Amino acid sequence: MQPVDLIIFGASGDLSARKLFPALFQLDRANLLPTDFRIAAIARDNIDLGTFLSKLRARMSTAMGNNAPSDDEWQQYSRLFSYLNADFSRPTDFSIIKTWLDDQRVSLFYLATPPSLFAPICDYLSQENCLTGDCRIVLEKPIGENLDSSIVVNGTLAQYFSESSIYRIDHYLGKETVQNLLALRFANRFINSQWDQSCIDHIQITVAEVIGIEGRWSYYDKVGQLRDMVQNHLMQLLCLVAMEPPNGLEAESIRDEKVKIVKALRCIDVKTVDDHVVRGQYAQGWSTGRSVPGYTEESGSERNSSDTETFVAIKAHVDNWRWAGVPFYLRTGKRMAEKVTEIIIQYKELPHNIFGGGANLPNKLIIRLQPNEGIEMTMVSKRQSLKEKLALQTHTLNLDFREGHQNDRIPDAYERLFLDAINGDQSLFVGREEIEESWRWCDGLLQACKDQGVEIKPYHAGSWGPAKAEILIEKDGRSWHV
Numbered sequence: 276m277q278p279v280d281l282i283i284f285g286a287s288g289d290l291s292a293r294k295l296f297p298a299l300f301q302l303d304r305a306n307l308l309p310t311d312f313r314i315a316a317i318a319r320d321n322i323d324l325g326t327f328l329s330k331l332r333a334r335m336s337t338a339m340g341n342n343a344p345s346d347d348e349w350q351q352y353s354r355l356f357s358y359l360n361a362d363f364s365r366p367t368d369f370s371i372i373k374t375w376l377d378d379q380r381v382s383l384f385y386l387a388t389p390p391s392l393f394a395p396i397c398d399y400l401s402q403e404n405c406l407t408g409d410c411r412i413v414l415e416k417p418i419g420e421n422l423d424s425s426i427v428v429n430g431t432l433a434q435y436f437s438e439s440s441i442y443r444i445d446h447y448l449g450k451e452t453v454q455n456l457l458a459l460r461f462a463n464r465f466i467n468s469q470w471d472q473s474c475i476d477h478i479q480i481t482v483a484e485v486i487g488i489e490g491r492w493s494y495y496d497k498v499g500q501l502r503d504m505v506q507n508h509l510m511q512l513l514c515l516v517a518m519e520p521p522n523g524l525e526a527e528s529i530r531d532e533k534v535k536i537v538k539a540l541r542c543i544d545v546k547t548v549d550d551h552v553v554r555g556q557y558a559q560g561w562s563t564g565r566s567v568p569g570y571t572e573e574s575g576s577e578r579n580s581s582d583t584e585t586f587v588a589i590k591a592h593v594d595n596w597r598w599a600g601v602p603f604y605l606r607t608g609k610r611m612a613e614k615v616t617e618i619i620i621q622y623k624e625l626p627h628n629i630f631g632g633g634a635n636l637p638n639k640l641i642i643r644l645q646p647n648e649g650i651e652m653t654m655v656s657k658r659q660s661l662k663e664k665l666a667l668q669t670h671t672l673n674l675d676f677r678e679g680h681q682n683d684r685i686p687d688a689y690e691r692l693f694l695d696a697i698n699g700d701q702s703l704f705v706g707r708e709e710i711e712e713s714w715r716w717c718d719g720l721l722q723a724c725k726d727q728g729v730e731i732k733p734y735h736a737g738s739w740g741p742a743k744a745e746i747l748i749e750k751d752g753r754s755w756h757v
């Protein structure tokens with residue numbers, strides 16, 4: 276294997292200090308980085324390598340707590356680094372990068388920068404002849420803010436990189452438990468054979484966060500929860516739950532199946548939006564025992580009122596043979612009661628109840644992605660009793676992924692994603708078509724909300740969202756799991 280160089284644009288940013296460099300450090304600590312690996316940290320600050328590294332170590336220590344590097348580990352890790360001072364908007368600065376690069380090695384360009392810099396960085400890399408040899412590019416979301424702008428971003432990338440060299444990150448795909456969905460579905464025959472409209476009543480996907488806007492108000496207010504979370508993370512979860520078995524684990528096979536699901540999502544239009552979408556915005560409330568401000572009172576807020584949603588609940592349908600008539604209820608919000616990411620598979624009632632007494636207790640599969648990663652299955656069994664002959668009760672089979680591994684660290688998503696990008700494996704990265712089809716669906720939904728004037732309902736911080744989100748599911752005779 277050719278030696279690999281990682282070139283990080285935006286090396287002094289928050290993401291780099293909190294996620295990227297800690298993840299690379301963990302790979303180094305576990306001896307998983309290739310031999311002769313080099314890192315070029317690129318940022319605007321006019322400082323030397325020593326100053327960059329000592330600032331980085333302090334920030335990483337805060338972010339990593341007990342897992343922070345020891346002196347010896349830091350010595351070893353810091354040997355991988357070079358620091359290049361460049362202003363990404365000044366083409367001439369890219370000659371420094373050219374001098375550092377080596378054609379005989381793989382160059383992995385990682386853009387941890389605002390999306391507005393993606394195009395100029397690619398242009399200048401090309402102008403300075405940096406894109407010779409085996410070059411790959413890794414990008415963070417958002418890839419555009421709607422279908423049109425994502426086509427522009429993807430078009431720019433395509434001028435310089437082939438699709439097989441573009442690694443678009445959705446960090447949810449790097450989470451161990453999200454990958455476990457593939458194992459659960461395709462390595463367990465009894466689960467896979469009961470995975471369609473004949474057995475399943477409906478599916479819920481909840482991604483609830485306790486945090487609010489975390490100092491990102493001006494960015495978030497232009498985006499909202501649908502673009503920030505549904506277009507990417509919830510869409511990926513939905514695809515992994517709903518897709519057909521791929522032919523194999525290669526990127527192409529998995530992406531082909533995911534795209535079919537996004538394309539099969541029923542469009543939500545002005546006629547259906549009122550029944551299928553609830554938008555909310557948090558007001559002042561209580562979170563983890565303290566009073567927290569409402570969305571428009573957050574620090575950095577630029578307005579007294581805003582029509583940006585911090586919560587959205589959607590009833591979606593996948594129009595294909597497998598999922599005909601099975602609703603997918605999606606729900607995500609900031610400042611909710613608990614941090615929970617879970618997928619609920621609610622099975623249908625029995626076709627015929629031989630036990631009488633109204634006992635019809637359908638099975639439920641709960642896939643907990645975070646926290647307390649694991650799987651629960653509610654099963655029905657006989658209550659032990661002489662008085663009642665065949666009374667039923669539900670029991671829970673609980674598979675706790677952390678059991679027996681309480682002290683083991685669950686690897687961060689970025690560790691998996693770095694490793695795969697270094698090894699040239701795209702299966703956990705998102706393809707162009709998936710992104711664009713997902714935007715197509717979200718754009719339609721947002722337009723329908725606008726045309727129909729779907730109101731933003733307030734909810735108290737620390738709650739489960741507006742009451743209307745309960746009605747969305749309860750009017751179908753169902754209820755949210757939490």
Ligand code: BG6
Nearest residue numbers: 416446447484486503504508616
């Ligand atoms: C990011 C969103 O992509 O995901 C954030 O921009 C959100 O708004 C975050 O808080 C959630 O990620 P996780 O891994 O904490 O569930």
